[in-house]
Amino acid sequence: GNSVTQMEGPVTLSEEAFLTINCTYTATGYPSLFWYVQYPGEGLQLLLKATKADDKGSNKGFEATYRKETTSFHLEKGSVQVSDSAVYFCALSERLGANSKLTFGKGITLSVRP
C-alpha cells in the first residue's frame, strides 16, 4: 500500500535560517504529492502540491520538487520566520481515478525562534 515517511521532529530554528524537511513516499502508481500545514487549533491548509515527476510546487517562499527517482518530496525554505511555526504534513494521493484518499506522514513540528 501507499505510505509516507517524514523525518523525525521536532525542529527548532532561528529566524532567517534555512529549512529542509525530508519526505519520502512509497506508492504503487503515480501519486500526486502535497505539503499541508497546521497552525495551533486549526485544520490543515494546503501549502503546495506537485502532480507529476519533476514538478516543483511553491508557495509563500516554500518549495518542494517531485523526485520520482528518489521517491522524495522534500520541503525547503530559504529564510524562515516566526510565523512559520506550525506542524507540517507530507501527503500523497493517487492521481488517476476517483480515489481522493490522502495518505499522510506523521507530521513534524517546526518552531522558529526570534
Add this chain to the structure above:
Amino acid sequence: KAGVTQTPRYLIKTRGQQVTLSCSPISGHRSVSWYQQTPGQGLQFLFEYFSETQRNKGNFPGRFSGRQFSNSRSEMNVSTLELGDSALYLCASTRAGGLYADTQYFGPGTRLTVL
C-alpha cells in the same frame, strides 16, 4: 468563496453516547472526505462520499458511519463512544468527478472529547 465549515467546533461526550458531526463543503465541491487526527495515530482516513454514495472507506469499526446529502453536505456519526475516539475530526472537500484526483481542502475540524 467560503471554505469548508464544520460544526460543532468542540464536543464533550461520555462513553457509550453517540455523536453526529457536520461538514459543509466548498460550493461546487461534490466529494467530502473525513479524517481522524490523534497524537498517537496521526491523520487517518475514515471515508469519502461522492454524490451521496460512500466511495472509499478506511480501516475503522462499523461504529463510524457517514452520509452525504443532495447538497453535498455530509455528516459522520460515531455510536457507542469509547475513550479512544477522542480526536480532532477533519472534513475535506474536493470538486471530484474528473479523471484526476483533485486537491482536498480542509475545514477547521471538530474536537471531540470522550469522558
